[in-house]
Amino acid sequence: MPRTLHIDFVSDIVCPWCVVGLGGLTEALERLKGEGIEAEIRFQPFELNPQMPPEGENIVDHIGRKYGSTPEQSAANRAMITQRAAEAWPGFEMRMGEESRIWNTFDAHRLLHWAGETVRLEAQKALKTALFRAHFTEGRVMTDAGVLADAAAAAGLDRAEAEAVLAEGRYAAEVRAAEALWVSRGINGVPAVVVEGKWLISGGQPAGVFEEALRGMAAES
Numbered sequence: 001m002p003r004t005l006h007i008d009f010v011s012d013i014v015c016p017w018c019v020v021g022l023g024g025l026t027e028a029l030e031r032l033k034g035e036g037i038e039a040e041i042r043f044q045p046f047e048l049n050p051q052m053p054p055e056g057e058n059i060v061d062h063i064g065r066k067y068g069s070t071p072e073q074s075a076a077n078r079a080m081i082t083q084r085a086a087e088a089w090p091g092f093e094m095r096m097g098e099e100s101r102i103w104n105t106f107d108a109h110r111l112l113h114w115a116g117e118t119v120r121l122e123a124q125k126a127l128k129t130a131l132f133r134a135h136f137t138e139g140r141v142m143t144d145a146g147v148l149a150d151a152a153a154a155a156g157l158d159r160a161e162a163e164a165v166l167a168e169g170r171y172a173a174e175v176r177a178a179e180a181l182w183v184s185r186g187i188n189g190v191p192a193v194v195v196e197g198k199w200l201i202s203g204g205q206p207a208g209v210f211e212e213a214l215r216g217m218a219a220e221s
Helices: 016-035 059-067 071-088 106-119 121-137 145-154 159-167 172-184 207-220
Strands: 003-011 037-045 192-195 199-202
Touching: 003 016, 003 207, 016 037, 016 071, 016 121, 016 207, 037 106, 037 121, 037 172, 037 207, 059 071, 106 121, 106 145, 106 159, 106 172, 121 145, 145 159, 192 207, 199 207
Parallel strands: 003 037
Antiparallel strands: 003 192, 192 199
16 A cells, blocks of 8 residues: 655755755655655754854854864865765755855745645745755855745745745744744754654665665554
């Protein structure tokens, strides 16, 4: 019998490992289709830097301040993650140079919530992908309402409605509540892939890891 797993993908749009994780998860689910295993994915909010000001922060400065990394260590780490992203998500172009910036992502999460609650989950995934591309591929200002609305339009969503969601502050309370919920459940790093509300796959795993884990979970569910 076909089995549909309910997956909560807890992540942030400025998290490069979340790109790796989503690429791996997507490939794993494609492989599992032949076994009658599918998934309903809902994207849940997590802010890596909730106190980040609207102007953002240079990535080298940010990583140095937050983790104590030298510019050389930061560059090596970015190169490694870029390679992992290319392997996990063929066709996704990740550009993380020393001029890249880290942004406040609360408004992006409000837009993702809107897409998932009022349109459809497939649209939410399309928007997530568009936001990843806007940040990692295009290097756009992710606190700019026009940039976020552009991402919504690229995902096939109503741009005018997206602009209204952003301008009117919609879904702020819902996003805050969801963030608090996942923290209360022990999620303190992303990506966190929660399956059927009881199994956790942590980190930007390759497709093989997701495939094996989801196959076992589907057998138990």
